Amino acid sequence: MLTKPLTTIELTLKLQGQTKLTQSAGSLLHGVIMELIDPAYAAQMHTEALRPYSQYVYFDKKNQALKWRISSLSVEAAEKILTPMWNLPGTFRLKQKNVTVEIAARDIVTETDYDTVTSTYLGGSDTYRKLHFHFLTSTSFKCGGTYVIYPDAGLIYQSLLQHWNLFSDSEVIDAPDAVQELVKNLFVGTYELRLHPFALEKTRIQAFRGTYTLILKSNIVMRRIAAMLAYYAQFAGVGAKTALGMGGTQVGMEEWK
The missing domain is CATH 3.30.70.1900 (Alpha-Beta Plaits)
Structure with a gap:
């Protein structure tokens, strides 16, 4: 379990077929997060002005790889958001794109407080x-x-x-x-x-x-x-x-x- 309040994980993504993801896929991947975390915690966050996490998709030119970074800003977010995302199955579906995404690698970029x-x-x-x-x-x-x-x-x-x-x-x-x-x-x-x-x-x-x-x-x-x-x-x-x-x-x- 990830327990440091300031933690960043990075998932390297591979897509089946010819589908490509742009930065705007961050909104689709946000849906993946909401599906996996505890519904009560998700509802609680929707009432708050500032979210205790951030996430984005970018293309790592050096390694020619699509990366998904998710960061927590509190211990609770690390436990309730990052931990389930770290434990995502090796493949998952992006329903809106009708595409299967494979997690090719998982890395903990930073853990601090x-x-x-x-x-x-x-x-x-x-x-x-x-x-x-x-x-x-x-x-x-x-x-x-x-x-x-x-x-x-x-x-x-x-x-x-x-x-x-x-x-x-x-x-x-x-x-x-x-x-x-x-x-x-x-x-x-x-x-x-x-x-x-x-x-x-x-x-x-x-x-x-x-x-x-x-x-x-x-x-x-x-x-x-x-x-x-x-x-x-x-x-x-x-x-x-x-x-x-x-x-x-x-x-x-x-x-x-």
């Missing part, structure tokens, strides 16, 4: 200068009833901080101006983005994909918080509908030299 992440980033000796956000699946932010399709630093950190403060069983960052202070202490270095809508239930959500680099200023406390939350993005995802396959994010960091 909030105390460890907090001590590593807030209490450790390393500080970071650049944060490279790689948005692997379409990412967007719901703001004022509409979707924002540019990776504004304030919206990124607002999304991450909301998840962190809700699910962390360690340090919380509850200063009312925390996001504003973070944004004041960083600036955009480079970006390479393209519009990439996400198909969901016969609608297309306007969104972006690509890379986005933030450069941190000299305030050491803000640098550490910014790096910690950037690391957390790999579990929580960024922006809207991360439980349905959007906002899948990986992050690279460069140390201050």
Whole structure:
């Protein structure tokens, strides 16, 4: 059983026949999750504004393989979502596509907890200068009833901080101006983005994909918080509908030299 609150598993998928899956299959695979987990827990999550997990599908170019990543943000989610997904049968059906999917490999990418992440980033000796956000699946932010399709630093950190403060069983960052202070202490270095809508239930959500680099200023406390939350993005995802396959994010960091 998987019991660490911050856990990421990765399933390598193979499809029978000529069918191909795109990133939007995340919404179909979300249905697989809902079918397998305890119905009472699924109903409970539907009443909550923020989900205690994220998941997305991406194509690993290096290994030429289709990968499905699922991450938990709490011990309960690790036990009730990741454990049954880890124990999926070797093959399962995607009913909407009428296709059989084979699990070719299962990997535990990361297992950690909030105390460890907090001590590593807030209490450790390393500080970071650049944060490279790689948005692997379409990412967007719901703001004022509409979707924002540019990776504004304030919206990124607002999304991450909301998840962190809700699910962390360690340090919380509850200063009312925390996001504003973070944004004041960083600036955009480079970006390479393209519009990439996400198909969901016969609608297309306007969104972006690509890379986005933030450069941190000299305030050491803000640098550490910014790096910690950037690391957390790999579990929580960024922006809207991360439980349905959007906002899948990986992050690279460069140390201050």
